[in-house]
Amino acid sequence: MRGGTLMSEISGLPVDVTDLLLDPAPSVHVLEVTGGRWTGKSTLLARLADEAEERGWRVAVGRAAVQPSSARPPFGLFLGVMDDLLTRGGVETREEGQEEWARRAFDGLLGLGEGTAELRDDPVLRYQNFRTVRGLLEEAASSRGLLLVLDDVHWADEGSLELLEHLVRHPPRGTVLLALAHRPRQSSLQLHTVLNEVVRDGQARRVAPPRLSAEEAGALLPEDISRVQSSLLLEESDHNPGLLKAFAAMRLPLHPQWPSRTNLPVEALAEVLRDFHALSPLGWRVARAAAILDEPFSLNVLQAVSQVDDEELHTAIDELAGQDIFEADANARHLRFSNSLLRAAAHQSAGPGWLLGAHARAARLLARQRTDDVRLAEHLQFQIAGEDSRTSRLLLDAAAGHRWTDAMDACAWAETALTIGDSGGDEAWATTVLGSALALSGQLGRSLEVLQRVGGSAASHAHAVEALLWTAWARRMLGEADVAERELATAVRSAPGLGPVERAELLADWVSCTLHLDRPVPAEPVAELLGLVEALPTGEQVRVHALSAMAGLRESGGTVARARAQTEAAARLLAPLRDDDLVEHLDGLIWLARAEAELKRPEVAIGHLERGLSMAEGRRFHSVVPLFAGALARVESGVGDPHGAVRHASVAVAAARRTDSPYLRERSEGIHAALASGPGRSGIGRFTVLGGEVAAADALDVLSKRELQIAVLVSNGRTNSQIARALVVSQKTVETHLGRIFKKLAVASRAEVAACVGRSYDHRDPLSRTGVDARTGLSSRAVS
Numbered sequence: 001m002r003g004g005t006l007m008s009e010i011s012g013l014p015v016d017v018t019d020l021l022l023d024p025a026p027s028v029h030v031l032e033v034t035g036g037r038w039t040g041k042s043t044l045l046a047r048l049a050d051e052a053e054e055r056g057w058r059v060a061v062g063r064a065a066v067q068p069s070s071a072r073p074p075f076g077l078f079l080g081v082m083d084d085l086l087t088r089g090g091v092e093t094r095e096e097g098q099e100e101w102a103r104r105a106f107d108g109l110l111g112l113g114e115g116t117a118e119l120r121d122d123p124v125l126r127y128q129n130f131r132t133v134r135g136l137l138e139e140a141a142s143s144r145g146l147l148l149v150l151d152d153v154h155w156a157d158e159g160s161l162e163l164l165e166h167l168v169r170h171p172p173r174g175t176v177l178l179a180l181a182h183r184p185r186q187s188s189l190q191l192h193t194v195l196n197e198v199v200r201d202g203q204a205r206r207v208a209p210p211r212l213s214a215e216e217a218g219a220l221l222p223e224d225i226s227r228v229q230s231s232l233l234l235e236e237s238d239h240n241p242g243l244l245k246a247f248a249a250m251r252l253p254l255h256p257q258w259p260s261r262t263n264l265p266v267e268a269l270a271e272v273l274r275d276f277h278a279l280s281p282l283g284w285r286v287a288r289a290a291a292i293l294d295e296p297f298s299l300n301v302l303q304a305v306s307q308v309d310d311e312e313l314h315t316a317i318d319e320l321a322g323q324d325i326f327e328a329d330a331n332a333r334h335l336r337f338s339n340s341l342l343r344a345a346a347h348q349s350a351g352p353g354w355l356l357g358a359h360a361r362a363a364r365l366l367a368r369q370r371t372d373d374v375r376l377a378e379h380l381q382f383q384i385a386g387e388d389s390r391t392s393r394l395l396l397d398a399a400a401g402h403r404w405t406d407a408m409d410a411c412a413w414a415e416t417a418l419t420i421g422d423s424g425g426d427e428a429w430a431t432t433v434l435g436s437a438l439a440l441s442g443q444l445g446r447s448l449e450v451l452q453r454v455g456g457s458a459a460s461h462a463h464a465v466e467a468l469l470w471t472a473w474a475r476r477m478l479g480e481a482d483v484a485e486r487e488l489a490t491a492v493r494s495a496p497g498l499g500p501v502e503r504a505e506l507l508a509d510w511v512s513c514t515l516h517l518d519r520p521v522p523a524e525p526v527a528e529l530l531g532l533v534e535a536l537p538t539g540e541q542v543r544v545h546a547l548s549a550m551a552g553l554r555e556s557g558g559t560v561a562r563a564r565a566q567t568e569a570a571a572r573l574l575a576p577l578r579d580d581d582l583v584e585h586l587d588g589l590i591w592l593a594r595a596e597a598e599l600k601r602p603e604v605a606i607g608h609l610e611r612g613l614s615m616a617e618g619r620r621f622h623s624v625v626p627l628f629a630g631a632l633a634r635v636e637s638g639v640g641d642p643h644g645a646v647r648h649a650s651v652a653v654a655a656a657r658r659t660d661s662p663y664l665r666e667r668s669e670g671i672h673a674a675l676a677s678g679p680g681r682s683g684i685g686r687f688t689v690l691g692g693e694v695a696a697a698d699a700l701d702v703l704s705k706r707e708l709q710i711a712v713l714v715s716n717g718r719t720n721s722q723i724a725r726a727l728v729v730s731q732k733t734v735e736t737h738l739g740r741i742f743k744k745l746a747v748a749s750r751a752e753v754a755a756c757v758g759r760s761y762d763h764r765d766p767l768s769r770t771g772v773d774a775r776t777g778l779s780s781r782a783v784s
Helices: 015-021 042-053 076-087 098-110 116-121 123-140 158-169 189-198 214-221 227-236 241-250 266-276 281-290 299-306 310-322 341-348 354-367 375-380 391-404 407-420 427-439 444-449 462-477 480-494 501-516 523-535 538-554 560-574 579-598 603-617 625-638 644-655 662-677 705-715 720-727 731-745 750-763
Strands: 031-032 058-063 148-151 177-180 204-207 326-328 333-337
Touching: 015 042, 015 204, 015 731, 015 750, 042 058, 042 177, 042 560, 076 123, 076 148, 076 241, 098 523, 123 148, 123 158, 158 189, 158 444, 177 266, 189 375, 227 241, 227 603, 227 644, 241 266, 241 462, 266 281, 266 341, 266 391, 266 662, 281 299, 281 310, 281 341, 299 310, 299 538, 299 603, 310 326, 333 341, 333 407, 333 427, 341 375, 341 462, 375 391, 375 407, 391 407, 407 427, 407 501, 407 603, 427 444, 427 462, 444 462, 462 480, 462 501, 480 501, 501 523, 501 579, 523 538, 538 579, 560 579, 579 625, 603 625, 603 644, 625 662, 644 662, 662 720, 705 731, 720 731, 731 750
Parallel strands: 031 177, 031 204, 058 148, 148 177
Antiparallel strands: 326 333
């Protein structure tokens, strides 16, 4: 016997359950396993059956069919049981004719064979048949114990429940244990009454599968799910193993409002849809209509989308609540799906044509109710009409705000808007909305193509500034940071007439890009930024202070005290800030974490990185997740948490593969390979982001001779121009080599390069093949 496909595979049998198999004259004849759907009831029964067989017991298994009540075969719960006992050697008949009578009795229960209607309908003969079945069980248990396993009893037909009640009230003699599992919210009052009586009398034991612990959940979850996301998944699943496994397969908890954003894997979909097999066509129709609506459902919208009358709606709601697919509040005015897997399955099972019509009906009704743009956009994205400027503008407005909540939804809405209508005369704004949503969602190449359509200069057009900022971001994530830095520098120099906020945003992005390239940041833009800080939103103020701290740490002769003052100013602003107010400034959170790591405060850095990673994952910012996850992996490695480091490196790789950026993929895969190799193998064994212990002794073997020369000079504190003069090459050549060094060592700063060199130097002379003097850091040519 096996558990369901969504069930847990982690917990052993509880001791009080195992004890029932050890008592040769048990006082407990019934084991009742209760719990909601996918909590592990079937798994517990399967383990009990395996344990019983190992101890020499005979096992017979029955399971109720998931069918509408009118189609359920009589006594269907016991079909498998009787088949096991009568056809697999379960009953050793000692008297001639006994087996034939047993078969006739069972045929009577099922309503099969000649003259069986009388057996089925006559209460006296029916009772005799029940006694015969009880006798079969006693016969099966005569030579060894018998375990009778009955699963999904909440779906049992009326005859099965009647026979079950007889066996519970009149237990078979001998060593017979009846183990049954059911969902209390779907079980009949008749079953509850009988089981409560025998539990109260001590003849039955009631157990529930244990809730998952955080440790057990960690064993179930794949490696590429972050620690923060693992906690969210466990909370979202309410410690239910089946829900957790399904959520993990999709890498994110299902969004409570938009089931259309995630498709269930085929195996999970098939398992979830079992719960719908008992529904009537009317129940199916209303469930699918509900799946496209906000929760709790508005009954008038549900009725309109379902296209049913009042009586049909009430009948369907009763049916769906009875099957625990819908749940209601105390006064039954507010309804929702019992869990988000059911909602997603109902949506996924509907045909595309039906969905188009349902969304159109919902959109018409919600528009009349003057609902908000975001709620309406979820339905309008299925618009298939021709030119429609009003709908197009509504979708663009919704996408502009929603891109910071869900980048993928915003992409879909903006693309639909530009397909079905114009932008209302504001082409630059519409294009920027789409381009930014594409950039956040990881479609960076397409984002560049779209954003390059925006005309105008930074000085004359506000949208052009925003488009330039998003273009710079996309270029950085595609590995074209040098191009982005030049474009931003040109814009800063040629746009003196901008307002303070636009000017500050350009300056901040320029500084961020320069830091990304690991170049010294001129003092002037940082000073100007700090002078503008009071005019900025709080989230952007955090970013400015973080950039200032990092710029100070990169400066020749920069002081730790000054950097610490800037990080403390950022932290004071950050503490009361809500995620919704910070989400537009995540770049600042990255730099703040990196500054804290350089200042030897890794735990503070980890807190910032986990907060940013949680926001990026939950909003499907696929281009942002690798940055936070990769940085988190490096810091965790440095503080001695290799398991967490490898997990978050895996998260970075998985997210990077959802983007179209080879740069992000190569960078993330490099970090993962370095960490996964472990100390003593090739690659990087231990390192932190921006300082601290970093590399195994052979880490520098991946560098070419010239790259190693430059790495050593970097470790001696030389600037790029000083290195260029020392090696008699151009500064551009040094920058190119330095980019390759960063990628090969999976590091993000000069400080990390220096730490790699320092650690290797502790084990062997890393300069033996460089031609660079270890004391001066200069080439032998320059010295001579």
